[in-house]
Amino acid sequence: MPQTLNEEEHTKAREAIMMHVRKVVPYSLMVAVASGLYLITQVFGEISPDGLSTFQMILSLKAFLGIWLGIRGINQKLFGINPWIFKGHILPFSFVIVIIFLSQFIYI
Numbered sequence: 001m002p003q004t005l006n007e008e009e010h011t012k013a014r015e016a017i018m019m020h021v022r023k024v025v026p027y028s029l030m031v032a033v034a035s036g037l038y039l040i041t042q043v044f045g046e047i048s049p050d051g052l053s054t055f056q057m058i059l060s061l062k063a064f065l066g067i068w069l070g071i072r073g074i075n076q077k078l079f080g081i082n083p084w085i086f087k088g089h090i091l092p093f094s095f096v097i098v099i100i101f102l103s104q105f106i107y108i
Contacts, residue, residue, distance in 0.1 A: 026077040033070030036063065058106045065095045 005013060040063050044056060052060070069092055075081040 026073055029073050030070065030077070033066055033073070036066050036070075054108070055106060058102050062099050062102050062106075065099050069095055 040059065044059060047056065072083055072092065
């Protein structure tokens with residue numbers, strides 16, 4: 001957009017897009033977390049006497065990161081509670097990236 005629009009038009013266009021994104025994304029993340037909580041109950045499996053398998057350990061880590069993101073999002077969107085620490089977007093974004101990478105290694 002910055003190549004075809006001047007600075008003022010770019011600011012207006014970006015804000016128009018972000019207005020819709022702010023309405024949709026938090027609720028879609030809540031649906032993703034809720035479906036993830038349901039799915040973990042379906043695929044986690046029984047813990048063997050030897051302990052957790054690699055699959056179960058990675059899935060547990062993914063679940064922890066996802067639940068943290070979900071609680072943070074629900075607190076912000078539904079209750080208006082802003083986080084006391086980690087106020088920026090870098091940590092949640094890095095959690096999403098870690099979850100994506102863990103998904104790639106889960107069946108190794």
